[in-house]
Amino acid sequence: MSIAEERIERLHGLARKAAAEGEYERSREYVRLARRIAERNRCGLPRSFQRSTCDTCDVYLRPGRNARVRVHRGRVIVRCDCGETKRYPFD
Numbered sequence: 001m002s003i004a005e006e007r008i009e010r011l012h013g014l015a016r017k018a019a020a021e022g023e024y025e026r027s028r029e030y031v032r033l034a035r036r037i038a039e040r041n042r043c044g045l046p047r048s049f050q051r052s053t054c055d056t057c058d059v060y061l062r063p064g065r066n067a068r069v070r071v072h073r074g075r076v077i078v079r080c081d082c083g084e085t086k087r088y089p090f091d
């Protein structure tokens with residue numbers, strides 16, 4: 001794992017923790033920083049990171065707190081409080 005990937009992992013953990021504490025703005029800062037690192041190093045973001053962050057407002061998603069999650073026809077549908085919806089296959 002590269003240094004960039006390690007930093008992204010660490011930021012993912014920090015974003016999750018901030019969101020768990022209701023610090024959504026702080027979680028956005030961690031998510032944005034991780035996105036910048038991924039872009040600069042062209043290493044991409046892990047699937048788990050992509051699925052647990054909002055593409056529009058960058059918040060870390062906490063189902064039942066700042067996001068609604070449902071499953072429809074084998075797909076997971078996550079709606080962020082900002083209105084953004086993401087869908088991905090259920091697995």
Ligand SMILES: [Zn+2]
Pocket residue numbers: 054055056057058059080081082083084
């Ligand atoms: Zn959002």
